[in-house]
Amino acid sequence: MSEQGETVVADRFPEPRRTLDAEPFWRGIAQGRLLFQRCGGCRTAVWPPRSYCPYCDAPGLSWEESSGTAEIYSFSTVMRPPTPVWNDKAPYTVGLVRLAEGYYLFTEIDEEWQGIAIGQKVEVTFPPRDVPLPIFKYARNEG
């Protein structure tokens, strides 16, 4: 695990710096499932993963599987990547999507960049990559 900001590994895609709270999420990703937390007390969807609910401060967050359907909240297409490993991929789009369960996820929106707009319906996919991540594409029934 590289120390944040101190070591930049430029010759391969960055691995997530996993926290213990998030281990169930990453196990879900390995199985092609998008998991998130919900508070047993106030029933609010919680993201990112924690050990206490940030809304009602109760312990005991439980994990649920998301429908994986979402709406684009905002986005930006990267033209000048952070390290050379991304060069062949650019331009690519990163954005915030609002999941049907009500939480917001930062992700990649893997579509032609000129057509992407706020409010478009998207859904999660798990494309085979060096570093497995949840990637969003336009929802199938939206064409």
Place this chain on the structure above:
Amino acid sequence: MNLGAVAAIVGMGDAYANADDIKDPLQLAAEATYKAIADAGIRKTDIQSLFTGRSPWADRRPQWNNIFASHIQLPLTLSTELTMHGAGINVMFGLAVQNIAAGMADYVLCLQSDATALFIDTVAVGAATDADPQFEYPFGPIIPALYGQVARRYMHEYDLSEEDFADVAVAQQEWGRRHPHAAKARFGAIDRADVLASPYVATPLRRWMCSTWGGGTAGAFIVTSVENARQADKPLYIRGFGSCATHEYLSERMGIHQMPFAADFGALPNLTHSGVREAARQAYAMAGMTASDMDMVQMSANFSHMALLLLEDLGFAEKGRAIELYRQGRLTPGGDLPCDTNGGWLSFGQPGISCDMDTMVEGARQLRGEALGLQVPGRPKTAILQGAGGMMACNGVTILSTEAA
């Protein structure tokens, strides 16, 4: 207890480096500090407290405050980094006031230096530091793509365009092209078409809508009691200060459903109302002033849309309406509300963590009538200075005046 009449700046120093005149953060900080001490007319040993911001990006040793103090052999009773990201550099002035008000120090040194681009790979380290290493950085964002999320929402919610963002860059360059240390001064005057012809870095932000790195800078300030300041030549009174930190990583902001502050953050979650609203509220309340009392504003706008958003959060316009200040020409040379008079972060550049200190230096120089670039005519009396840090995460606001009350 009103801390708005307790302390004043009685000495300041600045230092600059570029590719032809390379200095490291220790050299820049030493130069600025000795100038500030001489300007204040004190001895080095009169200083009891030192505040610095985060370690310079060009010298990331932890406890940099103590490294520097030892470097110039400056034994102290209190020394610390104030790390609300870069905003700590603005917030340290309020902390200096508190230190003096508590009777713990006669003279406080507020200091920052950096020279990022002269020493490290700036593109790679930037996003690796400020994006969430677990849930953001693996998707490949750069800092402009994180601030691009804010820009896209701001355009969407308030019906603004790339042309509007271009006009901000043009206005900043009107000041910056007249400043000897502005990173983009060499490009001279620009117009809207120049901005819109520059390539996207990360949509919707084009190159001219983004700050550049620049060389190296340092700023050092000596703060003391109002009583001690009576002997000073051009004291600048710290009339108000405030601060607010809302989150760390940008996407965490989207999980905030409520803010525990008196300021209005709009319907949450959102990316269009920053903690500057609360920091400014505190500072205005302490000073007994409003935005209409300000002769000048110096901000930390790292991208075009942030200038608009910050002007709104500082109380100069309703949300979504700050573009009108630019359209009316109020913020450019000759306008009645001079703004970012060194070119701001867009044209002056971001030499590193010290960019928040460059904002303080420019504000203080203008108030003292000693601008290195274009001096605001009539010498402004009161200014609001805003510092930001992180991904719209941390905020400081300081109100300085040439008048004690």
